[in-house]
Amino acid sequence: MRNTRALRIISALGGVVAVLAIVPSTAFAQDVPTTQDYLNNIWVFIAGCLVFFMQAGFALVEAGLTRAKNVVNIFAKNMADAIVGITAWFACGYAFAFGGDGKWIGDSAFFLADQDMATIPSGGLSVATTFFFQGVFAATAVTIASGAMAERTKFSAYLIFSLVMCAIIYPVVVHWTWGGGFIAQDINFGDALSYSDFAGSGIVHMTGGIAALMGALFLGPRIGKYDENGKPRAIPGHNIPFAVVGVFILWFGWFGFNPGSELLADEFVSTVAVNTLLAAVAGGLFCAITIWLVAGKPDLAMIGNGVLAGLVSITAGCGTVDPFPAFVIGGIGGVVVVFAVFFFDKIKIDDPVGAVSVHGVCGAWGVLSIGLFAKYDDAFLGREDAGLFYGGGVDQLLTQLVMVLIIAAWVTVTTGALFFILKSTIGLRVSAEEEIEGLDLLEHGLQGYAPDTVHA
Amino acid sequence: MRNTRALRIISALGGVVAVLAIVPSTAFAQDVPTTQDYLNNIWVFIAGCLVFFMQAGFALVEAGLTRAKNVVNIFAKNMADAIVGITAWFACGYAFAFGGDGKWIGDSAFFLADQDMATIPSGGLSVATTFFFQGVFAATAVTIASGAMAERTKFSAYLIFSLVMCAIIYPVVVHWTWGGGFIAQDINFGDALSYSDFAGSGIVHMTGGIAALMGALFLGPRIGKYDENGKPRAIPGHNIPFAVVGVFILWFGWFGFNPGSELLADEFVSTVAVNTLLAAVAGGLFCAITIWLVAGKPDLAMIGNGVLAGLVSITAGCGTVDPFPAFVIGGIGGVVVVFAVFFFDKIKIDDPVGAVSVHGVCGAWGVLSIGLFAKYDDAFLGREDAGLFYGGGVDQLLTQLVMVLIIAAWVTVTTGALFFILKSTIGLRVSAEEEIEGLDLLEHGLQGYAPDTVHA
Amino acid sequence: MRNTRALRIISALGGVVAVLAIVPSTAFAQDVPTTQDYLNNIWVFIAGCLVFFMQAGFALVEAGLTRAKNVVNIFAKNMADAIVGITAWFACGYAFAFGGDGKWIGDSAFFLADQDMATIPSGGLSVATTFFFQGVFAATAVTIASGAMAERTKFSAYLIFSLVMCAIIYPVVVHWTWGGGFIAQDINFGDALSYSDFAGSGIVHMTGGIAALMGALFLGPRIGKYDENGKPRAIPGHNIPFAVVGVFILWFGWFGFNPGSELLADEFVSTVAVNTLLAAVAGGLFCAITIWLVAGKPDLAMIGNGVLAGLVSITAGCGTVDPFPAFVIGGIGGVVVVFAVFFFDKIKIDDPVGAVSVHGVCGAWGVLSIGLFAKYDDAFLGREDAGLFYGGGVDQLLTQLVMVLIIAAWVTVTTGALFFILKSTIGLRVSAEEEIEGLDLLEHGLQGYAPDTVHA
Amino acid sequence: MKLITAVVKPFKLDDVKDALKTAGITGMTVTEVRGFGRQGGHTETYRGAEYKIDFVPKVAIDVVVDDEAVDTVVDVITAAASTGKIGDGKVWVTEVNRLVRIRTGEEGADAV
Amino acid sequence: MKLITAVVKPFKLDDVKDALKTAGITGMTVTEVRGFGRQGGHTETYRGAEYKIDFVPKVAIDVVVDDEAVDTVVDVITAAASTGKIGDGKVWVTEVNRLVRIRTGEEGADAV
Amino acid sequence: MKLITAVVKPFKLDDVKDALKTAGITGMTVTEVRGFGRQGGHTETYRGAEYKIDFVPKVAIDVVVDDEAVDTVVDVITAAASTGKIGDGKVWVTEVNRLVRIRTGEEGADAV
Numbered sequence A, B, C: 001m002r003n004t005r006a007l008r009i010i011s012a013l014g015g016v017v018a019v020l021a022i023v024p025s026t027a028f029a030q031d032v033p034t035t036q037d038y039l040n041n042i043w044v045f046i047a048g049c050l051v052f053f054m055q056a057g058f059a060l061v062e063a064g065l066t067r068a069k070n071v072v073n074i075f076a077k078n079m080a081d082a083i084v085g086i087t088a089w090f091a092c093g094y095a096f097a098f099g100g101d102g103k104w105i106g107d108s109a110f111f112l113a114d115q116d117m118a119t120i121p122s123g124g125l126s127v128a129t130t131f132f133f134q135g136v137f138a139a140t141a142v143t144i145a146s147g148a149m150a151e152r153t154k155f156s157a158y159l160i161f162s163l164v165m166c167a168i169i170y171p172v173v174v175h176w177t178w179g180g181g182f183i184a185q186d187i188n189f190g191d192a193l194s195y196s197d198f199a200g201s202g203i204v205h206m207t208g209g210i211a212a213l214m215g216a217l218f219l220g221p222r223i224g225k226y227d228e229n230g231k232p233r234a235i236p237g238h239n240i241p242f243a244v245v246g247v248f249i250l251w252f253g254w255f256g257f258n259p260g261s262e263l264l265a266d267e268f269v270s271t272v273a274v275n276t277l278l279a280a281v282a283g284g285l286f287c288a289i290t291i292w293l294v295a296g297k298p299d300l301a302m303i304g305n306g307v308l309a310g311l312v313s314i315t316a317g318c319g320t321v322d323p324f325p326a327f328v329i330g331g332i333g334g335v336v337v338v339f340a341v342f343f344f345d346k347i348k349i350d351d352p353v354g355a356v357s358v359h360g361v362c363g364a365w366g367v368l369s370i371g372l373f374a375k376y377d378d379a380f381l382g383r384e385d386a387g388l389f390y391g392g393g394v395d396q397l398l399t400q401l402v403m404v405l406i407i408a409a410w411v412t413v414t415t416g417a418l419f420f421i422l423k424s425t426i427g428l429r430v431s432a433e434e435e436i437e438g439l440d441l442l443e444h445g446l447q448g449y450a451p452d453t454v455h456a
Numbered sequence D, E, F: 001m002k003l004i005t006a007v008v009k010p011f012k013l014d015d016v017k018d019a020l021k022t023a024g025i026t027g028m029t030v031t032e033v034r035g036f037g038r039q040g041g042h043t044e045t046y047r048g049a050e051y052k053i054d055f056v057p058k059v060a061i062d063v064v065v066d067d068e069a070v071d072t073v074v075d076v077i078t079a080a081a082s083t084g085k086i087g088d089g090k091v092w093v094t095e096v097n098r099l100v101r102i103r104t105g106e107e108g109a110d111a112v
Ligand SMILES: Nc1ncnc2c1ncn2[C@@H]1O[C@H](COP(=O)(O)OP(=O)(O)O)[C@@H](O)[C@H]1O
Pocket: D007, D034, D035, D036, D037, D038, D039, D040, D056, D058, D085, D086, D087, D088, D089, D090, F026, F027, F028, F029, F030, F062, F063, F064, F065, F101, F102, F103, F112
């Protein structure tokens, strides 16, 4: 419902009338975009660039938290997510997500064929802008899983997963929600007018996180992750600087991810940004306190997860909450992520980088948090004070919960089926020998850090 | 005086009248922001994102110029500056800096309580935009010190320093100046109408640099930095690529730092950017020449400092000088930084990354340079040709000097007291054994570069 | 012809009339820039920042694909390209490129003397904006060569090359084309109205690529690159993560490089961005397939080149083609680059990072591709359907070809002469002993990765 | 006394170490090395050009022991490091004339 | 001739080297190693999971010397490397049958 | 059997390895080391402060061979590693009492 949404927001600023007032020319030449239209599209495009850059952040975090012998494989998978993911998005992903207003799936604009790319609808975004912004989102969604599947997945199998994820699994989630499909149309209980997921805590992050969970589940833990008594053993990452720089890059990119999801250049871009900033620091802060108390040391590898947890948690609610609640939502995410990591370690889901905890668990929390803290109309909610703590009752919370369950069900089933098929055909996991030697040499024939050779 | 400032600039473009002319709608609907208002806020927000990204640059420069055994600690401190710093800014820093027009300190908007975040005053910035942009500045100011205190500071002590710095010490400096406090009101001699520090050579960098100086002073040099005869010994950084990439990231971020400080989207954004670019290359160029002549080799670790020196030097004057003077100001910074590094090495102030020289010394030089080269009204000066070399006499120079002294005094006293208290209570420095073993294992329980483990 | 171009585009949107209509104020106050003017300049400046950041990308790619013993030298050269390059651009490069409308070379604005930096011509860019955007382009053009000349070039000789390149060789190419010189005026055959090179496949990348080729040629291969039978031997890069992160940064920067070359904030910014994105993924995809088939492994070091090949290939045509052709153009680039790398390896041109293949070969392909696929008027072509496949006949293709030949001839001759002089005077290459020991210690007196020293 | 040097596959280090511990060995010194042998390396292609990596990563373990302990220790190492595959490595024994513990100056058996 | 191998704490390398220089030793070869011994390692937690690092970083110094020089050299090293704390390391001496200087082909004492 | 240890210049490793291969040597173990000797290091300045690097990078090659093979192998190494410049390195030979191939348990000559 992004379109209506954009319109709603505009009227919220004084109505289309005011907009016309601002730019008389449009009054007699509807087809001439206004400077505001250009600003909207330029801003959302710039935001998309920041989101694209998150690919580098994901690659660095995942590489930093895994072993040197698999570093080429990590970067190859992230590069593949961008390459295969965007190609799939171009071929059919965009069409399934935004091609027409079918209830279940889109059916036009494959390969962007015959699309009017350039024209900017008044107050809206051109096809080009939407394709770009949503495309880099898709690349992000799929990349999330690569971390959880690190250090043991067959490269060819991963490529197929990446392809299917961007071609159909994620686009369907988008169509049902942002694309105006059945969740947008039918999922609203009682006073709730609509689900809300401003920038995709659920649509993007939980989707990626659940795919990550299924991947880790079907793969099984890395050799040596558990000792003979089944006690989890640490397998320290080989480059903490990479991991932290990656977190900073992701954080930087998130200022495109959330504020850009306003899909307009208006005053709410900055409020969304402030909420995003505060949730991130709260996530890092409370994660640090928690791990310091629990493990006795301020484990930087965990604190990085905490910052990301804060960011994921506020991604849904950043458009509807006040700064302090944003800080609280992020802080809760930062605490939750620590225990989630412990939990999955305990139940033998080996997730080397904590992707399931950060994106899956905190993604769900983010969607639900709207049911508690929603105060302003983020143009999804369609009403003020929708949150339980603001007198909005439980209807919104219920709506959010059902949305989470629907997305979770869809992603669990589809990725589960996919991984099952892969496992029982070409195989999902490399040989034990290859895993021990490292994936770089045998899968890619390339060392991450080759010693200097001199053939004198 | 940022507000008046913004207004001044607008009138400089033809006056508020023109602004209204541009957007008739505002004439009858003052409460409807114009596209120009949106552009202003979006631009300043984007600039803030670039400034935020400087956190990664600082971390990389500091890590690159120090030893591998302390790399986790370096990144932990930089991450903490962002987390603790922004939290403190949210709690009270912003309030002290911009909360009301008290002469000495602000007293409202703690935790942004009851602030109208979104509304954009005509021609100005919303609270959200200001909070975000000024908040990432605060995080920068505190991070500066971490480099000078590297490889020997207790993590817990550093956290407290970081907290106090962003909670009170830096905010007070901001309140006195950009916040409209007593320096803005009372410090102007003779023909000088006001101090000027466009983007914070003094307010941000010198403040950070002096804190860095006091930190290094109270800590004392690293074990082994001086031989038995007190001759300084080099302790080479462990990763020059990190250091140089860090410089590039900082340079990139500076294009948000300086041009963003225009606080408007107008034609001066680009002129500020050009001055920033030219000062940076001049800083690098003349630093390279100097070190090549003095040390016989183009020491890249020093040249990186030179670029940063050029950037810091022009941060105050970028809004008032012509391109060539900008080049000169940066070039002088590049020469000064070399000898400053030698000087502090000589007097046994052990600053592993040169933070005191780059930010402290060149920050002061930047503020003073306005007294010499100021030509245009940067909306602080309130007049043309304020610089000595442009017939403005010595009044502006004197004003700038007094401003430097006031800030220096405040920061010296407060950070000095803080470090003294820390030293005589929880202690400022790790044990000799820990320093030799490296801070990573004992403070953080984490190796920066763990060897690949295989539990077969 | 950028100026007329900008105007052409505006009229394409409904004409200057509409523009005035948008902003009545300008009707009576031509000297008051409109919000659209500000937006144009802010956007192009932001795009310039992204282009500037590409310096870090180039440094990382080159460092990652070469040996650890030369890593300081690689970063020193890239830093020098920024420092020396921009300084030269400031001194005379900008003047030669854009100083007046001489047919052969510009002759005013040296050191930006007496330029009105700030004023924004209606619908255009201020001098400051143009200087900044074009300046970072210049720094890019020269950096391209450093990779091909890696691991054996004397630092002093490289500095002179870098200087001359940015001072005269590249600026002349720009003047002949974007500067409105003789290629812009006279090179158009039959129905073709003008050459077209939207963002510089030829003007920037091929220019850099040919300089790279001449450099590698005059230097000769690295010691040990060829065995006694002349068979090329691999000299693996020391840090694949650096190389891939570098590719992501370059890709990110390219969203400033191409969309920013619109030199306006209009609806075509996003269409250019989509074409850029699609060409990049196609380049990576088809490069991966090719190398996988040929070498049996998905060689990540090559796939990175493929992405860059796609980006270079679309840099000329991104303003005139539809999405699918953009995908095709990039994909062809991705295949071409593989065989180009093999070819140069075979004929004993030792290009450690593939710069000649990526920028030189694919740069030429990009320019030519317009003659085949051009559909829309990119404001260079001045007509629709100029491409052979769109019924435009061969005239445009011929025009493009001649343009390629002219630029190639100029760069070959001038850089050839320059390298010849350097070789026969101060010498172009380090001693064999130094090459074997590594350039870092002897040229720079600095180790890239110094072991932790402890002077107890 | 004797110095026993074992060159083994890296991922066997933990097993060997644990086996030695259980065998009552209180100390050892480990070095990352590269090995050349029957196992051979493998040929890679990098950006299209081939290159042969002759060396494979190995770990060298040095243990100084009393003469009587030598045989057991060698057996322990051999057992723990063996996978039965080419490249398992070697163990060799050399004579040590003297051993000193730096901290105490103790010599010989007491220094182990 | 004899080969003296000393395993010492990394930060003691400079001291040992200087001491050996003063003692007239003109050459040595140094290797980064990891040691296992009484000193023990330490237990870390990484993202909540524990792991024990058994090995601590050490430096091995190899010096080939004439027989008569052995005792002084061992004493010099022991003195320079000692901190009195557990983990100071070991020194051991093995027999060298032959020493050649590659550059000149000189053998034995002349080759040192 | 004997253990031959050669410390050579890093860029000579390939030559030595190839020479040994041609001489019929089927295995060796290589270690990155740092050498101190006549060659001396060099003085750097880093950010204006001087520092002396005493150690230069070297590579140590360990080869266990039958007694009769020793002299040829030493000669082969010396020939292949020599540049005639200071710093070419050393070769030394020590006695090996026992050699075991982990995979098979073979001993002595069969284990090489
Ligand atoms: N003659 C030798 N001297 C020293 N080290 C050797 C020798 N032969 C083999 N090695 C070491 O033993 C390792 C394994 O030997 P290899 O011949 O590959 O398999 P195996 O041990 O099963 O015979 C080699 O990688 C090398 O490090």
